[in-house]
Structure formats: C-alpha cells, structure tokens
Amino acid sequence: MCEQTSVPKNSAIKALAVLAVLLSGCAVQYPQNAEEFRRAVPGAFMAKVQTFEVDRAFRDVARTFQAKAPECLSVSVRTVSQTGTSYQNFLTIYKPTVVVSESKAELHVQRHYQGGGIIVPGKEPPGGLYMLVADATPLDRRRTRIDIYAPTHGADTLIRAITGWATGKNLGCPDMTKG
Amino acid sequence: MIRSSTGLFLAFAFLVGCSGIKAYRDSPVKNLVVRSDVDSGSMFSSMSAGLDVYRVQAGCRTEYEGTVRLDRPSVAVGLPSDRLSYLVFTFEGSSFLGGSSSSASTGTLLKPRAGVRYEAAVSYREDIYDVVIRELDLRKGTSREIPHRELQACGL
Numbered sequence: 001m002c003e004q005t006s007v008p009k010n011s012a013i014k015a016l017a018v019l020a021v022l023l024s025g026c027a028v029q030y031p032q033n034a035e036e037f038r039r040a041v042p043g044a045f046m047a048k049v050q051t052f053e054v055d056r057a058f059r060d061v062a063r064t065f066q067a068k069a070p071e072c073l074s075v076s077v078r079t080v081s082q083t084g085t086s087y088q089n090f091l092t093i094y095k096p097t098v099v100v101s102e103s104k105a106e107l108h109v110q111r112h113y114q115g116g117g118i119i120v121p122g123k124e125p126p127g128g129l130y131m132l133v134a135d136a137t138p139l140d141r142r143r144t145r146i147d148i149y150a151p152t153h154g155a156d157t158l159i160r161a162i163t164g165w166a167t168g169k170n171l172g173c174p175d176m177t178k179g
Numbered sequence: 180m181i182r183s184s185t186g187l188f189l190a191f192a193f194l195v196g197c198s199g200i201k202a203y204r205d206s207p208v209k210n211l212v213v214r215s216d217v218d219s220g221s222m223f224s225s226m227s228a229g230l231d232v233y234r235v236q237a238g239c240r241t242e243y244e245g246t247v248r249l250d251r252p253s254v255a256v257g258l259p260s261d262r263l264s265y266l267v268f269t270f271e272g273s274s275f276l277g278g279s280s281s282s283a284s285t286g287t288l289l290k291p292r293a294g295v296r297y298e299a300a301v302s303y304r305e306d307i308y309d310v311v312i313r314e315l316d317l318r319k320g321t322s323r324e325i326p327h328r329e330l331q332a333c334g335l
Contacts, residue, residue, distance in 0.1 A: 006281040071285075071327050157306040164307070172302065172309035175270065177281035 003091075005078045006177035028122035030129055034108045037130040041149040050148045050159070054167045058138035061146075062098075062105035064165045065136065069096035069107055072161065072173030079116075090116025094176060095127040105136040107162065131155065134162050203232050203245030206257030210291050213256060215249045216302040217270070224274045228301060230256070233265040235288065239333040241265050249301060260293040265330055268310045270303045285310055288328040297325070 031037035041047045054061065073096035081088045091114040099106040112128030113120065120129065132150040139145050146166045150159055157174040164170030213230060220226045228249040233241035247256050249268075258264055267286040273279070289312065291297060296315045302308065312325040 004281070004283045006279075067327075071329075075283075160305070161307055170307065170309075172304075172307040173283075173285060175281070175283040175303075175306045175308060177272075177283055178306040 003076045003078055004175075004177050005080070030120075030122050030124060032123070032125045034106060034130065034133045037108075037133050038135075038149050041133075046152045047150065048152050050146075050150070052146055052163075053139060054144050054146060055142060056144055056166065056168050057142055058105070058136060058144045060168065061136045061144045061166050062100045064168065064171065065098050065105050065107045065134075066100065068161075068165050068171060068173070069098050069109075072096075073109055073158075073176070075176050077176050088116050090114065090118055092176075093128065094131075097127070103137060107134040107136075108132075109158065132158060132162075134166075136166065199243075201245045203230075203247045203256070205232075205247070206259055208260075209255035209257045210260065210295065211256045211258050211297045211299060213247070213249055213254045213299045213301055215252060215254070216300075216304070217249070218304050220272070223276045224272065226270060226272045226303060228303060229269045229271070230254075231267040231269060231284075232256075232258070233267065235263040235265050235330070235333050239330055241330065258289070258291050258297075260291050263288055263290045263333060265289075265333075266299075268299075268301055268308075270308050283308060286330060287312065287325075288330060288333055289325065298322075 031040050041049055073094050076091050076093045078089070078091050093112045093114060095110045095112070097106075097108040097110070099108075108130065109132040110125070110128035111131045112124070132148065132155055134149075135147045137145045137147075144166070146163070148159055148162060157178045158176070161170070161172060161174035164172065215228055217228045218226055230247040230249060232244045232247065234244050235241055244264075247254060265286055266289055267284050269282060269284040272281045285308065287310070289297070292314075296317060298313045298315060300309070300311045300313075302310075313322045314325055315322045
C-alpha cells in the first residue's frame, strides 16, 4: 500500500471539521454495511445518488472494477495541517472491496482515520466508515447501468475515476489527496 | 563568485542530504523510456513527476536506489536486466498561495528481460494519474502491456 501525503491549504476548515468530530458527544449511527449505506444516502445531508448508463458490457465493467479498485484505492493519505496555534497529523486508510455476481458488480470504498486525536463518535464498521458505493448492473449485452452513492463534496475525483473505469475511457487512478 | 557557488553547492548538498533523495545511477543500457504527460499546474501551483527505483530483496524487502526526475516529455532509464525492481511513480503537487502540498504515488514490480525494451506512459491530468508499461519486441514489431504487480507479489 502506498502512503500519500497531503498538506491542505484549507487547513483551518479541516481543523474545525475535525474539532467538530472531537467535540461531538452524541453517538452517531453509521451504516455498518454497503446496503445500509445505500439506504442512508438518498435522505442524507450532503450525499447523493448519481445514475447513468454506459455503452459497455457488464462483464467488462466488472472486470475493470476488479482490476482498478485494488490497484488505485488501497492507499493511505497522510494529512498534515498547521496553523499558528494548532498542528494536526493523521492518516486516512482507504479500503476498496469489489463484489461481483451474475447480476451486479459492487465497488465499496471505506475509510478509516488513524492518529491525530480523531475519535469517531459511534460504531465504525470493520474496514472503516463507508464513503462510496458504486453498483453496476447489466441493462442488455452492451449497456450497463451505474449507480454511485457518495457524498456531494470531497469525492469528486474518486467519482470521476470510477466513471472513467465504467465507461472504459479513462483507466487512471484518482489522486486521493484531492477532493 | 566562488563563494556564492560554494554556498549554493552547500545549500544543495544540505537539501539533498536531508530529503534523502538521490539521483538514480542507472545502467548504461537504456531499456526503459518513460513518456510523461503531466499537467504542470497553473500560475499559482506546480506539479512534478518522478520515478523512485527500488531493488527488491528476499521477502519483498526493498532498498531505495535512487530517483529519476521526469522533467522532460521523454526520459530514458537503464534498469538492471533479469532482476526484480520496484518502480514507484510519484506526483508531487504544491500551491504557492496557500502553502499546500500533496504527493500521490503508484508502484509496480518490473523484471526487465535482457535485450528487451520497455516504455512507460505516465500521465497526470485533472487529479487522475495513470501509468502503463509496455514491453516492446522490436524484432516482431509487437508490444504487450505489463500488468500492474503489487510489491507483495514479488515472490510469485
């Protein structure tokens, strides 16, 4: 697994976000599996479902997910932010999982925060909090439907990469240090 | 003039020594050509690419051998033949305004065959990077893509 580093320019905002998590006293009910995540996204604040079709056979889309997800998404990102009064250093470990059946190919992305005093106020599922789920289902022999469940912010690059894998037009990896 | 040159040299040596980065001393036979297409950034940001070469030892342990700066569209590198190397392509970004920086990388194993040429197409565009390595058979005029291999697969 490659460790990638990020020193954010909006460190103050990120520090506040981290602080909010730290100060949050109430336990949060996090989705414990992909199905719970799918059910939670449509009604969630700052999360959405994107649906589109690609002119590519389901088998090819599934094969690309299987090849690219472990190659590109088994990464960890070290974030270091420093202001005049604070210093934060934590690691975000991403875990991709691909599940393929006859009728569906699922790509799950989880992330786990390590260090930096980050406390997740609630039960975190094994592998980390669910960040994104992408489903591919066959429409006919040449077309596939894609559903992506993801946050509205902070996953743009990842969503673009998965879209590229689904269409087959861009097989590159997302720079996970970018939003 | 001599003093300022010496000062520059010392500063350079200090920086290189501290960062741990050293230039890769490659083989005279250039068997890998790296073609880069890297979004160089904007007026306020920059992006650069590099190739870190590691020697792979027993148990998939690695020994850093040096870095090749991919600062030209095409860079020829001489890798040792018939020996496993771990190639890590890195993309370093920095912003001048906010003082931010980031580094993304991807690594793959490669065991170059003697007398065979390899080409790596490296790209970084709109926060998406890609590295594709091909083995070229000049006699037959054919080429094949080398599958990405994780370091953990070094014994396979």
